[in-house]
Amino acid sequence: MLHDIGYRDWDDLFRDIPAETRLKGRLDLPAGKSEAEVARIMERTADKNRVFHTVFRGGGAYRHYVPAAVNAVAGKEEFSTAYTPYQAEISQGILQSIFEYQTMICELTGMDVSNASLYDGASAAAEACAMTADRKRSVIYVSETVNPRILEVVKTYSFGRDMDVKIVPSADGATDTAALQEMLGQDPAAACFLMQYPNYFGIIKNADEISSIVHAAKAQLVMSVNPIALGILKTPGEIGADVVCGEGQPLGLGLAYGGPYLGILAATKKNMRKMVGRYVGETVDSQGKRGFVLTLQAREQHIRREKASSNVCSNEALCALKASVYMAAVGPAGIRKVAELCTSKAHYLADGLADAGLKPAHSGQPFFHEFVTECKDPSALLSTLQDKGILGGLPISDHEILWCTTELNTKEEMNELIETVKEVLA
Amino acid sequence: MKLIFERSVPGRGQKIFPSCDVEVKLPDVPMRASAPRLPEISENELDRHYTALAKEARGVNDGFYPLGSCTMKYNPYVNEAIANQKGFTDIHPLQPADTVEGCTEVIDTLEKYLCEITGMDHMTFQPAAGAQGEFTGLLTIKAYFRDKGDLNRNEIIIPDSAHGTNPASAAMAGFKVVEIKSNEKGMIDLDDLKSKLSDKTAGLMLTNPNTVGIFDENITEITRLVHEAGGLCYYDGANLNAVIGIVRPGDIGFDIIHLNLHKTFSTPHGGGGPGSGPCGCKDFLRDFLPGERAVGTGADAHYEHALKSIGSLTAFHGNFLIMVRALSYLQINGGDGIPELAHNAVLNANYIMEKLKDIYPMAYDRICMHEFVMGLEKFHKEDNVSALDVAKALLDFGIHPPTMYFPLIVDEALMVEPTETETRETLDNAIAAFRQIYEEIVKAPAAVTASPQTTPIKRLDEVLAARHPVLRYNFEQ
Numbered sequence: 001m002l003h004d005i006g007y008r009d010w011d012d013l014f015r016d017i018p019a020e021t022r023l024k025g026r027l028d029l030p031a032g033k034s035e036a037e038v039a040r041i042m043e044r045t046a047d048k049n050r051v052f053h054t055v056f057r058g059g060g061a062y063r064h065y066v067p068a069a070v071n072a073v074a075g076k077e078e079f080s081t082a083y084t085p086y087q088a089e090i091s092q093g094i095l096q097s098i099f100e101y102q103t104m105i106c107e108l109t110g111m112d113v114s115n116a117s118l119y120d121g122a123s124a125a126a127e128a129c130a131m132t133a134d135r136k137r138s139v140i141y142v143s144e145t146v147n148p149r150i151l152e153v154v155k156t157y158s159f160g161r162d163m164d165v166k167i168v169p170s171a172d173g174a175t176d177t178a179a180l181q182e183m184l185g186q187d188p189a190a191a192c193f194l195m196q197y198p199n200y201f202g203i204i205k206n207a208d209e210i211s212s213i214v215h216a217a218k219a220q221l222v223m224s225v226n227p228i229a230l231g232i233l234k235t236p237g238e239i240g241a242d243v244v245c246g247e248g249q250p251l252g253l254g255l256a257y258g259g260p261y262l263g264i265l266a267a268t269k270k271n272m273r274k275m276v277g278r279y280v281g282e283t284v285d286s287q288g289k290r291g292f293v294l295t296l297q298a299r300e301q302h303i304r305r306e307k308a309s310s311n312v313c314s315n316e317a318l319c320a321l322k323a324s325v326y327m328a329a330v331g332p333a334g335i336r337k338v339a340e341l342c343t344s345k346a347h348y349l350a351d352g353l354a355d356a357g358l359k360p361a362h363s364g365q366p367f368f369h370e371f372v373t374e375c376k377d378p379s380a381l382l383s384t385l386q387d388k389g390i391l392g393g394l395p396i397s398d399h400e401i402l403w404c405t406t407e408l409n410t411k412e413e414m415n416e417l418i419e420t421v422k423e424v425l426a
Numbered sequence: 427m428k429l430i431f432e433r434s435v436p437g438r439g440q441k442i443f444p445s446c447d448v449e450v451k452l453p454d455v456p457m458r459a460s461a462p463r464l465p466e467i468s469e470n471e472l473d474r475h476y477t478a479l480a481k482e483a484r485g486v487n488d489g490f491y492p493l494g495s496c497t498m499k500y501n502p503y504v505n506e507a508i509a510n511q512k513g514f515t516d517i518h519p520l521q522p523a524d525t526v527e528g529c530t531e532v533i534d535t536l537e538k539y540l541c542e543i544t545g546m547d548h549m550t551f552q553p554a555a556g557a558q559g560e561f562t563g564l565l566t567i568k569a570y571f572r573d574k575g576d577l578n579r580n581e582i583i584i585p586d587s588a589h590g591t592n593p594a595s596a597a598m599a600g601f602k603v604v605e606i607k608s609n610e611k612g613m614i615d616l617d618d619l620k621s622k623l624s625d626k627t628a629g630l631m632l633t634n635p636n637t638v639g640i641f642d643e644n645i646t647e648i649t650r651l652v653h654e655a656g657g658l659c660y661y662d663g664a665n666l667n668a669v670i671g672i673v674r675p676g677d678i679g680f681d682i683i684h685l686n687l688h689k690t691f692s693t694p695h696g697g698g699g700p701g702s703g704p705c706g707c708k709d710f711l712r713d714f715l716p717g718e719r720a721v722g723t724g725a726d727a728h729y730e731h732a733l734k735s736i737g738s739l740t741a742f743h744g745n746f747l748i749m750v751r752a753l754s755y756l757q758i759n760g761g762d763g764i765p766e767l768a769h770n771a772v773l774n775a776n777y778i779m780e781k782l783k784d785i786y787p788m789a790y791d792r793i794c795m796h797e798f799v800m801g802l803e804k805f806h807k808e809d810n811v812s813a814l815d816v817a818k819a820l821l822d823f824g825i826h827p828p829t830m831y832f833p834l835i836v837d838e839a840l841m842v843e844p845t846e847t848e849t850r851e852t853l854d855n856a857i858a859a860f861r862q863i864y865e866e867i868v869k870a871p872a873a874v875t876a877s878p879q880t881t882p883i884k885r886l887d888e889v890l891a892a893r894h895p896v897l898r899y900n901f902e903q
């Protein structure tokens with residue numbers, strides 16, 4: 001081939017690259033290996049990780065059951081090896097699947113529009129906050145009860161955009177609404193208030209009151225949600241949220257050491273043109289047949305360049321597909337059931353741990369599937385649990401543990417945990 | 427085709443979850459007024475729905491995908507098999523560091539490979555995509571100058587041929603975008619660059635080879651000039667496939683880079699994502715990198731943050747399973763195989779270009795790197811056939827069209843990137859398709875403008891979609 005098109009050798013083909021810019025010598029890397037060897041090596045690498053059969057840890061990533069259909073469908077190579085569906089005529093399958101995803105997210109959140117996905121829940125929160133800002137209103141208020149990892153990403157994005165982030169304090173594990181009212185009321189530059197629902201400590205409280213306070217201050221309400229909890233909870237749409245973001249990982253994505261996950265981003269119709277990322281819209285073809293295309297692209301970087309609403313290009317389309325298959329497989333009854341299982345078990349465990357001597361940190365506050373207990377020496381307790389093959393709750397301070405249950409935690413497992421706690425504390 | 431909601435029948439569904447083995451207890455808070463209208467469907471129906479959708483989608487596995495700047499190379503099965511091991515998929519991101527030593531090994535080994543390939547000293551894997559990698563790099567530059575107390579440097583210089591993400595990322599990082607022109611050879615106009623460098627210059631963002639598939643022969647002079655003006659040089663790794671194993675950005679003056687694991691390192695694009703956009707830097711920028719990394723083993727294992735970190739771009743450690751795939755790919759290719767990727771990618775691009783340049787006008791008449799750009803203005807003027815028409819005609823040959831109307835500096839552009847994983851027969855078929863389309867342009871242009879004819883759907887009304895946005899299914903209709 002090389003000679004066929006008139007080149008002597010590789011050097012000749014690469015003659016446009018100046019000699020002084022080329023790598024001298026060879027890459028200092030191991031020689032290539034066979035597929036069989038690499039498969040064995042990577043098997044050993046995976047074996048160096050510890051897979052816990054019993055998990056009581058959440059904190060932003062949740063171990064749920066993944067219906068078998070999810071990975072089977074997402075494994076179809078027409079989906080997994082495709083590019084972004086810019087060529088609509090041969091991409092109807094992907095475009096339609098995204099349109100269906102957008103619809104399901106709207107249904108779950110009660111919002112008018114959803115984008116095609118973002119990177120993860122934290123980056124979606126950062127983009128959601130930025131969507132609400134303009135020249136007059138550029139200060140982002142964040143509840144102290146938001147996951148600190150989400151807060152850190154919001155701050156990082158805000159460092160880029162030179163926007164201020166202010167923290168609204170909490171009282172007994174929930175947003176301090178009096179403080180919120182005072183802070184927002186005095187700041188005509190307040191763009192939005194970001195709250196988490198359920199919050200970092202698992203607590204669900206005052207969402208309606210917060211919505212009134214935020215809107216009275218003419219700011220926008222951004223809610224970071226757990227999509228499983230929305231199987232039962234009053235929706236952000238019903239509460240009056242302007243933008244909704246969330247980590248979609250609980251909808252059929254594995255834990256995977258943190259990624260790939262799924263950034264959910266939905267909004268009111270009013271915010272439709274401020275949306276970040278791709279949209280799929282319905283239209284017709286030249287013969288009047290229903291079809292789908294990427295649309296409202298004038299917001300995006302490949303058209304607007306430095307004036308775009310965001311730089312996002314690649315998203316998490318395959319993860320959105322997994323979430324769609326998950327929601328279709330479980331259906332409306334299943335999403336309610338999984339939410340009920342998660343929260344019922346958390347209530348059972350909280351009672352059991354309290355009896356065992358781990359006092360609830362926010363007694364009496366309503367919670368979903370996470371809750372905080374006090375604990376004198378979290379590391380001693382957690383390492384005992386680890387020895388028994390249990391990944392205990394997340395230590396969030398030197399005297400507090402954040403516990404989590406999902407539908408996968410059986411009564412038997414929880415009783416074992418409770419008994420172990422009793423032994424350790426005895 | 428029916429939407430999944432149109433297949434739904436009330437009361438149908440699947441038994442996925444167990445019954446509750448403890449007392450059902452819900453929090454005493456306001457509940458949703460009605461159930462979400464998710465599909466109610468059997469698994470059989472669900473499977474048939476998605477199988478039908480898959481038949482109307484097109485992946486690399488379906489055929490030739492010469493989408494310029496996207497590096498749609500084949501995605502080996504072994505990568506998938508390795509990434510799907512429970513020892514990777516079932517690891518909680520907040521597990522103690524001593525229980526994730528396999529993950530740490532993946533990240534550390536991948537960092538070694540990629541640093542050797544790029545000539546960088548450190549790499550963060552937190553960015554989830556190329557654009558987020560750019561944003562990370564730019565925030566790092568911003569933090570670096572702030573740390574030095576140099577608050578004046580707020581401009582990023584970007585060539586007019588750059589991907590749209592470059593100026594968008596610079597704007598998001600709070601920089602003013604200063605555009606520089608390309609010269610008639612498709613390279614940076616040095617005089618224009620010199621005129622725009624100043625004590626306000628924070629850096630230059632460059633893709634090399636650039637988006638017209640040309641390696642800038644003045645590259646060392648360019649990076650020298652930027653450094654002389656006090657700025658930093660950012661390398662966009664979108665086109666690294668052309669020079670991988672041959673040129674290292676770190677050797678030619680670049681201080682900070684990002685890579686696209688989903689382009690150069692064979693991880694699948696997933697219909698738009700997930701990707702992974704690691705950001706690499708020289709030693710002097712290390713303290714600003716984002717995220718946390720597990721270090722050490724056994725009792726010494728723990729997580730560390732960089733000293734003056736810009737923060738975090740995603741909640742945890744980035745798109746880990748994408749890193750696993752990239753590492754498998756690198757280990758199979760190895761130090762000896764990696765330069766061959768570039769050789770064959772460049773050969774394949776030049777092969778198609780040579781076999782088409784007698785009839786298709788090339789934007790630049792010279793050797794290309796891994797991709798080349800046609801400028802079809804002549805067809806548009808003389809035959810009323812646009813680049814879009816040619817792209818759509820290719821659909822009827824079972825070929826995914828090249829990137830259209832990019833870069834912006836070439837009128838009626840089609841950008842072709844075959845990648846190294848295609849055989850000569852595939853390239854010959856594509857060449858034959860292009861030549862047949864050309865014959866039609868000359869003889870019967872109406873047939874070209876009426877294409878595609880064989881796809882399940884014809885050209886779609888994009889204006890209608892944008893004027894009357896329908897972004898979700900209407901259950902009431």
